[in-house]
Amino acid sequence: MVEHIVLLKFAQETTQAQKDELIRRTLELKQIIPGIVDIQQGMNFSTRSQGYEMGLTVRFEDRTSLENYGPHPAHQAIVSYLKEIGLEDSIIVDFELK
Structure with missing residues (x-):
């Protein structure tokens, strides 16, 4: 199995409603794209987030x-x-599970 991790940073103008819509759309991908075992997405509450x-x-x-x-x-x-909603930066990590 492979784990795909993405961290997202948005423009200040990006609204919470747009972020919520992104989560809704993203979670639907499990039903659409073959090979997805699990998908999770949510807002970061860490104080160590560096803006992500x-x-x-x-x-x-x-x-x-x-x-x-x-x-x-x-x-x-x-x-x-x-x-469209103002993604400023992302970090992506992919690795195989042992």
């Missing part, structure tokens, strides 16, 4: 599933929405 407001974890069956996720139209729609 949201975290996402996606567990995939294997590397092939992760590779297919990136270009999938449903995922690309999320990427477009992120740009």
Whole structure:
């Protein structure tokens, strides 16, 4: 299995409603994109966040599933929405589970 972790930082103009909508849309991907075992997303409450407001974890069956996720139209729609609502930065980590 593969774990995909994403941290997101937004513009000050990004509203909480837009962030909530992002979470709603993202969680739907489990029903749409093959190979997703689990998907979780939520607001970061850590005081050590360095400005990253949201975290996402996606567990995939294997590397092939992760590779297919990136270009999938449903995922690309999320990427477009992120740009639309003011994504400023992201950190992405992918690793295989032992």
